[in-house]
Amino acid sequence: MNKFWIILSHTYMSRVKTKSFLIGTLITLLLIFGISNIQSIIDMFSDNSSKKIAVMDDSEKLFKPLESNISTVDDTVGLKLFTGSEDEAKEAVQEEEYEAFVKLSLSDNQMPEAHYYADNITNSDTQMLIEQQLQQVKVSMATEQAGIDQATLQNINAPVTFQTKALDKDAKTDEELSQARGIVYIMLFVLYIAVIMYGSMIATDVATEKSSRVMELLVSSAPPVTHMFAKIIGIALLGLTQVILVVGVGYALIVSKQGELTEGFFSYFGIQNTSPALFIYAIIFFLLGYLLYATLAAMLGSLVSRVEDVQQLILPMTFLIMIAFFIAMFGLNMPESKLVIISSYIPFFSPMLMFLRVGMMDVPVWEVSISIGILIATIVLLAVLGARVYKGGVLMYGRSSSLKDLKKAIALSKKE
Known part of the structure; x- marks a missing residue:
């Protein structure tokens, strides 16, 4: 039995002192530390400053509901009604006065449509946010035109009650x-x-x-x-x-x-x-x-x-x-x-x-x-x-x- 413990201790000690074990364990611990603090690390490297978006609203009906929807979802994105021309708005984006420029209008069937302009479109977060909230504005306008009140619409979109119960006790x-x-x-x-x-x-x-x-x-x-x-x-x-x-x-x-x-x-x-x-x-x-x-x-x-x-x-x-x-x-x-x-x-x-x-x-x-x-x-x-x-x-x-x-x-x- 003494030989068993000698071989066991030799195996353990020779391995625990190796660089691969020490470095591997250290890297794993650092990885765990990083995962547990991932949000702080993301915040450290992310730009949390307010994003200004220039908006032109040809319909004069879409800006306020869109601004209201976005402010409730993300307060770092601010919409500003742009009073100049379309070319001036694009130039302001290129000069980095605004992150992007959105032109709103109504289609032939009186539904919202938009054109989004930015220096580059690799960062799609803001674009997706505006698109999603404009979709909500469209839904509200469509239901209003159809004569459906919001309470009825919420009732339709509410998830169905579905309970699972096993008969076997x-x-x-x-x-x-x-x-x-x-x-x-x-x-x-x-x-x-x-x-x-x-x-x-x-x-x-x-x-x-x-x-x-x-x-x-x-x-x-x-x-x-x-x-x-x-x-x-x-x-x-x-x-x-x-x-x-x-x-x-x-x-x-x-x-x-x-x-x-x-x-x-x-x-x-x-x-x-x-x-x-x-x-x-x-x-x-x-x-x-x-x-x-x-x-x-x-x-x-x-x-x-x-x-x-x-x-x-x-x-x-x-x-x-x-x-x-x-x-x-x-x-x-x-x-x-x-x-x-x-x-x-x-x-x-x-x-x-x-x-x-x-x-x-x-x-x-x-x-x-x-x-x-x-x-x-x-x-x-x-x-x-x-x-x-x-x-x-x-x-x-x-x-x-x-x-x-x-x-x-x-x-x-x-x-x-």
Whole structure:
């Protein structure tokens, strides 16, 4: 057991001191800081000064309602009735006295129309604002001409009352589904990123030690299973360190933005009133999913002698987690689909899909237990097989880019 802790601590400390880990973690923390202060950053670089728009109204009926509509939506845009000629207005825009010039008129059917002039039309915000509010003026004029009062129009445009209720008393309500959906989203993305990132890191770490020829000494001094799981847990602790830093800093920044931001964030991701059982399931399926793919990554990493070959050999593992992720994205809208139900019992897919079902539906405990049991049995089977492949694979040198080398690695382990 002492050798296990030595290998584990060596794996953890050697990785946590690397520049890639430190720089990557720092960049992630800076990114979180930027996202939490995004509005302040946007305000810092945006021009919040009042925008003056010159307006000529040939109809003498459109300026006042348009000005009233815009002032209620955006008080930074000010309309000014221009009394000069059209050419003078265009010249004033070119001399930057006004941001734009709008000429209003009535069409043959007495409906509003406008011509918008600006030095450039790359900034379409002001243009869209004027167009949208002029459309509202048109709607008001059209309904007035048709003899429809505003109260009737509002009643017509009001959204229909549509309530969804499940007849099954055990089915989750809309509120419970909304709360669970955020947790499921987070779990799916975190597991996907963790497998891709740390699975590749485990395989690369094994290949790196193997290329330096120190692997033979390590395997001869400690059982393959001990060495393999020391690597896996060492990298897991590295990831946990990174996650704690990221989540801790993120939580502190969100809490510091007290008020609507804090309440909105936690309510959007369903963290406030979610059942504790869902968090427990999230931890269980995350840990089991990580162990499954990490064991597979360590086994595959032991087959290569060069770091350059790692990505090619772990490509099947990457495809597996990608397929699981895509099925899970589909299952978010159809968790009762046969594809999702069947896939939730396939061990390489169940960490994502069974958790998705638990979060979005009321799944019987026996179904979850069967899925977890199959997952644990697969991890044990992979550990036994992985130990044999690991023991023989670390003694294989030369180019290796095919899964056929698994048979050769097992044969070598029997000779030891």
